[in-house]
Amino acid sequence: DIQMTQSPSSLSASVGDRVTITCQANQDINYHLNWYQQKPGRAPRLLIYDVSDLETGAPSRFSGSGSGTDFSFTISSLQPEDVATYYCQQYETLPHFGQGTKVEIK
Amino acid sequence: QVQLVESGGGLVKPGGSLRLSCVASGFTFSDYYMTWIRQAPGKGLEWVSYISANGNYTKYADSVKGRFTISRDNAKNSLFLQMNSLRVEDTAVYYCARDATTVRSDSFDIWGQGTMVTVSS
Numbered sequence: 695d696i697q698m699t700q701s702p703s704s705l706s707a708s709v710g711d712r713v714t715i716t717c718q719a720n721q722d723i724n725y726h727l728n729w730y731q732q733k734p735g736r737a738p739r740l741l742i743y744d745v746s747d748l749e750t751g752a753p754s755r756f757s758g759s760g761s762g763t764d765f766s767f768t769i770s771s772l773q774p775e776d777v778a779t780y781y782c783q784q785y786e787t788l789p790h791f792g793q794g795t796k797v798e799i800k
Numbered sequence: 801q802v803q804l805v806e807s808g809g810g811l812v813k814p815g816g817s818l819r820l821s822c823v824a825s826g827f828t829f830s831d832y833y834m835t836w837i838r839q840a841p842g843k844g845l846e847w848v849s850y851i852s853a854n855g856n857y858t859k860y861a862d863s864v865k866g867r868f869t870i871s872r873d874n875a876k877n878s879l880f881l882q883m884n885s886l887r888v889e890d891t892a893v894y895y896c897a898r899d900a901t902t903v904r905s906d907s908f909d910i911w912g913q914g915t916m917v918t919v920s921s
Contacts (some may be wrong), residue, residue, distance in 0.1 A: 737911035785906030
């Protein structure tokens with residue numbers, strides 16, 4: 695099974711800060727990596743697919759990069775509405791999600 | 801608009817059964833793979849099962865294999881999850897989700913609001 699290690703598990707940053715979350719796979723997953731946002735009490739929302747493609751309607755301050763086993767997700771300028779938990783998800787094999795990163799405003 | 805609405809959750813005793821439903825609207829349901837994903841209270845997301853657009857192909861997570869059955873009725877724009885031999889660890893919010901493309905991509909672009917399943921004696 696492909697395991698995804700996401701870090702940090704939580705972070706606190708100020709409005710306007712650049713925030714980066716990483717996700718590491720225990721084997722090569724090519725470009726098969728997505729990022730989701732889940733606000734409290736809500737269903738997840740797809741933000742980034744295929745490592746770096748922005749889902750229609752997602753704000754351009756969200757971006758993704760990486761290849762092979764190491765990936766990152768960045769919010770270029772943190773906004774209050776970005777408070778949420780973010781998950782990476784690989785689909786090289788059966789879908790599997792990272793443990794999540796809870797993002798809060800300092 | 802494009803929408804998925806789940807129902808059927810509730811409280812059930814260990815060893816019991818439950819059938820979840822998900823009704824789709826706003827898109828051609830029969831064109832898309834569909835998936836169930838669950839989230840235990842305070843925990844992360846766990847993929848459970850998917851089914852092909854025509855219903856002929858299914859796949860399950862090891863944690864539910866042999867106990868859960870996914871199915872669909874394209875005439876009624878409906879997805880189902882039959883859950884048997886339920887365990888305490890199956891307690892979760894269950895989401896149905898649409899594959900983002902008409903060729904299976906395992907990226908999920910439309911999600912329902914979720915239905916809570918509680919397994920407890």
